[in-house]
Amino acid sequence: MVNSAASGPTSDDAGDLAARALRDSDAAVVISAAAVPEPVIAWVNGAFTRATGYPGPEAVGRGVGLLHGPGTDPVQVRRLARARGEGRSEVVTLLCYRRDGSTSWNHVAVSPVRDDAGRLTHWIDVHTDVTDSVDAPGRVPGDVVPGRRRGTGLGIVARVSELLADGDGARTLTAIADLLMQDVVTWAGFFLDDGGLRPAEDVEVGDVAPARARRHGPAPRTTVHEQALDLAEAHSAVDAAPDPVQQLLDGTLTGPLELALDADLPPRSAAGWLVRHLRERLAGTSVPVDRVTVLPVDGRERVLGLLVVVLPAEVAGVPGPAESVRTVLHLTARRVGMAVENQRLHAREHHIAQALQRAMLPVQAEVDGLDVWSHYAPSAAHAQVGGDWYDVLQVNPGVVVVVVGDVVGHDVEAAASMGQLRSVVRAYAFDQPSPGRVLQRVDQLVVGMRIPRAASLVLTTLTRTGDGWDLEYSRAGHLPPMLVRPSGVQPLTGALGLLVGYGGTARTSRRERLLPGDVLVFYTDGLVERRDRSLRDGMEALEAACAELSATDAAGIGEQLLARFGDAPEDDLAVVVVRVPDPGGESLAPGDQERRQRRWLLPNEAASIARARHAVLRTCHAWDFPDAPAAELVVSELVANAVLHGWGDVALRLADRGDGLRIEVEEANPAPPVPTEGHADAVGGYGMQIVERLADWGWHASGTGKLVWAHVRPVRRR
Template identity: 55%
Template sequence: MVNSHADPMSGGLPAATPSGTPDLHARALAATVVPMGLFESRDAVLTAVWVNEAFERAVGYGLEGAHEREPAIRAELERDPVRAMQLAEALLAARPFTPTFTLGRADGSRFVCQVHLSPVPSDDAHDTPRYWVAAFQDMTEQLSHDAEQAALVEAERRERRSLGLIAQVSDLLMDVDDPHALREIAMVLRHAVVGWAGFFLNDRGLRAADGIDGGPGRGHRGDAFRTATRGPRPDAPDVVQLLLDGERDRPVDLALDAVYACGSASEWLAQHVSAQAQHPTDGQPAPSGGRAVVFPVPGRRRVLGLMAVVPRDEGGLRAIEPAAMTILELTARRVGLVLDNARLYDREHRLAETLQRAMLPEQAEVDGLDVWTYYAPNSENVQVGGDWYDVLQISPDVAGVVIGDVVGHDVEAAAAMGQLRSVVRSYTFDITTPGPVLERVDQLVTGMRIPRSAGLVLSTLTRREQGWRLEWSRAGHLPVLHVRDGVATELRDAGGALIGFGNGVRSTSTLDLVEGDVLVYYTDGLIERRDRGLREGLAALAGVASRITARDAAGIGEELLSRLADHPEDDVAVVVVRVPDPRDHLERARSPRRRRWSLPNEPSSIGRARHAVVRTCQAWEIPDAANAELVVSELVANAVLHGFGHVSLQLYDTGDGLRIEVEDGNPAPPVSTDGHPGRVGGFGMQIVERLADWGWRQSRGGKLVWAKVRPGSLPETGR
């Protein structure tokens, strides 16, 4: 309401005094570009009594319009009692106050306005100020700027969060051998962007996966969709199969409660996602969404699997924010890339190792000599190299032993090793004397242009009336170690250049062996380390060999490995040859009670394993060799019939019995055979249960079945 004493020409302000000063002030307030007004305070309520032209230009109305909108301001204060109390206290105390109001313009729009209120002193200093001057500040631009800055900050925060999540996923994918890597990635996604997440690999059918493995051929079988001829009529297409077939490369919605074709990929995945999402493994509450979003996990040539997520809110794809969608797509792609690389490397490695092991001979049984062989690729880096050995029965009285190393750790090195082995074997049967054999090998290798350098030691052992005679020639390889009566000697004679670099003449050296003599053939992986040079390694080998107490070749080899190759940094190949001593049974050796053999996956390995157990029990003076023979026969038979890959046989003397361990490449549990008469291993695991305590566990390469033979057990009758 306008003051009755105001001068209309001054815009509602009191009339000027004769001096003209108030009139100057009034004209100054009216001329300012800052929207301003004068308010009268009555019972802690402000009423407009004057506004300037800047105010009218800003809002589109004058004093009368301000009066019309005062009830809306009071209503706003009633909804905010804290601000209303602050305003009342400021009016009562006559102190400046800056509240914020939402004002309406004449066109109906609204804007946030900050009002700077200051009391106008009364003529009497003791009176409470009656009038308040107000300056209005439009906060629209400031708020827009603040909102823009806040949006930029939020966008940066989301981007950093996304980068952090991707980095976390990448770190988890660094350890491809972690059996729970995919499960941990799914938990990271669940805690950050979705309600639930899981991975499913496509290995001859879908299967839930916790980690990255070698893929098909490693014993995994998809437990996914099976075809069916009858079932309910589907009301939804098989979108999951379209992803698996590569016909769609973008994420798809999967309704978890829809009816899909019986036996389809979508039906299987919807059932498994529903079951797993409702029973999470991390203890978090399960999401209630009825739709999942399925992302393809792409490889180079095909879709390797799927990543399924359940959004935190209903709506499927629509419920996932763009930033979260980017995170999920990048995660699926990175998992696919790492999975593809891991499987490619695994295939190449298994190909090279299979090629290499196929070229390594079976351990020859040489009449009159105790021979033990061992080969293992680098266990730390899982590489494949060119280390190799060969044991030949050239004639009834002549045996040949070769050990060598081709430079490199790949398929080419393994192939070069195979070529060289075949050449050496062929010429050794034809010529026999080591020096001339290597001369012929030099000539042929030079013409074959084998791309890798190689070194080897070729030796022959000839039976004579007085014992055995050793002949050898070296081509750039480490010397054979000869041990007699606790004295180790390096056989450095008859040395020469690497194969293919000889000058045309290769010498041959000779040594007569006596009973109890030991020959150790080895590659550099047995003795070399980053912290130990070649000379120190040779000295360590001689020191260990001179103190060995074992009375058989296998025991000597095991002690060398336990002392020198517990953590090899390169491939290791070892051949131990011992001339038996009739006095061996008179003294019980204090050697490590462990033996190991690598056997091909074929029925003949069953007989070899039985023979190895019998010989070991005799060397260790362990009774019940017949029971151990039956147990190992059944374990190896199961590995041959139901497993794949090489079979590893290990024997341990536990002090109160014999422990047998058989490992193969199939991670599935042991399978009992049906016991048909005449069938290899026909008595199955029943006889193992009768004679031994046994169990099994997963291993890195498949499964390991163990059995501890009970002392005093009776063998199965009728065997």
């Protein structure tokens, strides 16, 4: 395939019509080998030589960027590079440079060529000169790209608004940065001020963690030597020039700011960290850069972070085009700032409501004569915070009150209304023996208190009589509890009245007799309601699941129900399982691995340690685990450490792995557990040593905290 202006294999030998068409075409054609990082020209036709001045022997062996020059739009070049990297076709318009230095505007269409096995081997580039249609009278070619940017600026800002409306989190900010790189700038990246600058992709946008000491970089210095270096740097920086990036974050400088990447800056300053990070981040790219433009991402009251960009060569230093590009960047940064702040305000409201809600949930006490398990979980993915609650009250040694309720709504007001209503119900439950009378008095008081949200609840009184319990219940618009017994499942559908505060008439109660082995399942609608099925279908599914229960303890029953219904709740949910123990009942068979999992969510307080011990003892008894004392001691130490040194609620999980009991304790303090030799002048410090003697153990990071695990084996190997 050779002519006087091209090199390569001849078409006459093959007699190939397509080869002759490429050779004789008036369009400039380039065939290049699919090399990395840039394809290498393998053949050009005569039209290419006539259009560019490059003869075949001079073009072959050079990269496909042969025609690029200082005015070539780097954004369009990146579009081509991205298409080649993805193995797909693309068409762009480029300012190209001929061999003599003159320019022309070309439509460049690139297409992949694959072998019979589908492997990419070559590229065909077709260049079409469109200078006459682009280079209008009175306009120099260098103005075209900035003009195109001005024309598309409004569309870009609109697309940014769509991305912010459709998504949230770091991925949205990454998508916006990619959008800017397609049509506005050479490179873009967002950084959020999360107690110090961090790349947006490393920050949870809705993070509402308490304010941290200001730092810049992935990890603070912790050793005495490093802290001394920090102090020395702080003293040496007193007389140094102001940190412009920190001024931007503090709001004392409005920006935009031009920052040279070769500047010598204090390493622990905001500007020093940013320059160092950008050098490392851009080192492996083809972006030619010696300085960046930094814009503040403003919230309503403070600067939330930065938008850092590399301006294209044809825009940087040109007042008119640069101003239009900066307008797009300013509007983008402003919209991102408002969206991030709204997400954080929403997350903060959710955090406050959840903390308020959890503070009002009871610490489940041990009930003499009953096996009780409870579970509460908010649905962070769907409804956020709601007004679900439960209560288990030991009125006296022979009377237990169980309440499960749901306040309408999913916000702070719902959580506050739940707290008010729970207090009222609890007070009257201690005073009145009949659930119907309690709800009647609650109706009267709620009307007077003007609680703004409607609520449903079921209130049950269990009174010990002989070897069983008498059950009396009343419902205010709530779903019926399930009474599970060997003879079948009975939904307690009686004693139904209107929602709390809307009674108007006398409330009724219904009675049932509970015998050893009977189980009561109380729940809110979050357990059974889904968008893809009706509430009635959910109730029928729960009734069927209750009929198939095989666990012999309340925690096991609750775990089985959560495994069926609680993995992806679309509303927050509360579940309480009450079982009348059956002394003659059977334990789980050794091979029942499916049922051998338990979990509890415990408040971060000392009472949780005793509850955890009771939980593991009941579980070991139900599973016939022979080394219950060792498991009890390990759980006690791990939960005690979580309560003393951890943050937030404590998650306790137990699992039978066949060769022993797996214990997991999770909380929000990321600091690792450390075995010590004890404290010389105080009691304590030996907890992890005890765990180490009784079990294999370890830990790993989990979310924002850590998970500590221990494996207790019936027969120790040491």
